[in-house]
Amino acid sequence: MNISHRPRRTAWFAIAAGAAIALTGCTADGGDAPTAPVADIPFGATTPAASGPVDSVTWMLPAEPATFDFDIDSGAAENTVFANVCERLMAVQPDLTTVPHLAESAEWVDDTHVVFTIRPDATFHDGSPVTADDVLWSMQRHAAEGADESDEYANVTAMEKTGANEITVTLAQRDAIFIQAMAGNGGMVLNPRVVEAQGESFGAPGTPDACSGPYTLGEWKPGTSLTIEKAENYWDDSREVLASEVVFRWADQSAVVNALTAGEADGSYLDSPASAIPLQSVDSVALAQGPSTNAWVLLATERGALADERIRQALSLALDRAGIAKAAFGDLAEPSKTPIGSGAWGYEHDAFEAAYEALEGAPASPSASDLEAAKKLVAEAGAPDEPIVIASDGGSVRNVVSNALVAAAKSIGLEAEIATIPSAQYGDFYSDADLRGQADLFSDEYYISKNDPVGFYKNGASTASVNFVGFDDPEYDELVTQAFAATDDAERAELAIELQRRWVEATPWVPVTQSPSTVAYSSTLTGLPSSAAYLYYPWAADLGSAQG
């Protein structure tokens, strides 16, 4: 599945968390400034390599996992745990590139056929070999109607075993992202014997995992903790597995921060960069950030005030993104020119980076000439008849974003006002046209699971379900089709960059900030990835001791 939305806390929880941050900020030892400069937190794919193994590590999750049947549902908590337990046909690396894994190769043999060659030496945790039949069975389970990952198989018309170690997938049209998707949960290979033995209860507490990864699922005490243990007979000798056991516990972010500060937990991939603010002054906790695809965006709706793209461009020019990054994330998030984070650059990284640098139209802070240009655009288009309405839910980030948008509108002579929608209802903006009729813009943190900008920019096609404002450019639609057909990375990157340019120009969504993946961990540990790869990559295997 491309993206998954977890509920956000209600407003008063945000206030409670804020109070907790403020209090722990002043009571924690050392460091008189509550916010240290951004430069103090290293940014990269991974933390420095570990020097040796560790025994047991306690790790905090943002919530208790719901189920480990990924064909039902999955979110950050489930993925963080099972990245270590289950393996996929392909594998995401800490630098967010994709390499073959349980499939030793994946090749397009012609326009509509992909052949996966399954490696012969992999085994499941019960010792049985991972066969092509098991792979086919797993893929069919993921592709089944209603399965959570079935959208990855939307273009697939047939899957067959075409050799002892060979699966051939037939697609209705070329889908350049399909192979990469097999590094996500859609490519997870399950042991059919274990899944079938569990029946309906597969994935619930007390059932074993059905996988082949470096860790096995140990005891899951609902409401308390969950343990994964180093697999005794892991098939891949080339991978050194450092942490021998990880005990997961879960709590709200303020309690996670307290547990890390007190040394009760050894680490956590944080829900939001803002959670790291109070941890900057704690000596025993190290912080690292890395690329992710997550970005806060303002989605324009069909309500009407933003129908003219010049008004959207003007708002984007006038928005103070640096101010938002500071106020909502303590400068631990970055102003963004694009609606997707740099973690999307899973190939041709340099080309994407250069194109990003050259982008215009979404400044970090509006300069006088940006405001001048924005006012000119408004004058050309004519101000909308009614005030622009932006939806907030009273939560801390949405409040800051909404206020900044209102300020941006005012600075260029437009009227704007905030409408508050209950947080429990906010997600309905995606499904409920009547609700969208109440606001011209709503804000959200959007992300994609595959590290390919094409997987995001398809949302600007005139037929895309989340293109609410009705951005319609036949050339853009054609570029999306071409990009999906472009299995050559360099060619696809070129098309993606053109899509990005057109998107930012038309601004169906206004980019706001990028939220880097943020990990907090005990300073006695190191080695783990700091990029968003932790959702699919066995990060615990790399987590070891920091000294001799």
Added chain:
Amino acid sequence: MTTALRRLAGMAVTLVVASFIIFAAMYAAPGDPVTFLIGNPENLTPERIAAVRAEYHLDEPLFVQYWLWLSGAVTGDLGTSFQYHQPVAAIMSSRLPATLSLVAYAAVLFTVAGVGLGVWAAVRRGRVADSAVVGVTTLAASVPSFVVGIVLVSFFSVQLGWFPVTGAGEGFADRMHHLTLPAIALSVGALAIVSRVTRQTMVEQFDSEHVEAARSTGLAERLVVLRHVLRNAWGPIITMIALVIASMLAGTVVVESVFGISGIGSLLVDAINTHDFPIVQAVLLYMVVAYMIVTTLVDLLLPLLDPRIGSRVKTS
């Protein structure tokens, strides 16, 4: 016997009415569970929405949905959580122990401390100790429990490291260790109410004729307080303690969140935010049941302590 039957029937009716009101309120509340059930906005197509609605019977009228729930509930099947995809009963039973032990611990704390302070204030009525107890407990009650919780956590756990920061602990000793700070945070507000009620009812007893009579026989003041004043004051005190406990069973949300405890309160908030109807329904009903059980226990207990209450019921 008939009283007991009538009472049970009354409870059953209350439950059915309460369950329907809860169900209807969830049905009417803003927000669509389908958004969460599908999750990915890019998959929110009208066809998929319709299919998911049908799968979860969300397209049926309110009464049909309620009937489906009720017919399951009477056989003990409270449904399956939308979010956890597990039976609601299994999730409830994994969360209840933490909340119940938290409330029990807090109840012991505020009962012992509250009654103790109340008695002390009553005996010393009009003097410094009295004003101090009233003043301090009132001040404590005016601080929200989450603020108390955050202060306790940052000082005793994070700073001094005396208590664990998160979780409910396993085994008796570990659980007591984990729940001490949460129980204190939860009981601070109740302390004021219980000590005030204790003080007030005792002060009234002090002025009554039977206490004067007891004193005139030359009974020691300590025994006057124990046998005549406190004994006659128990009724209102116990009623108040029970009501506070009943409201605590439904009000642990904030403290659970601050202390990272997976209890019923945090389960309810999550379930409301994700429109996990079967869980919301079950948790709110548990709160109704808990309230009924506590008040029934008090009704049964009071006549034992004060025979006048039982006889009054019989004659009227």
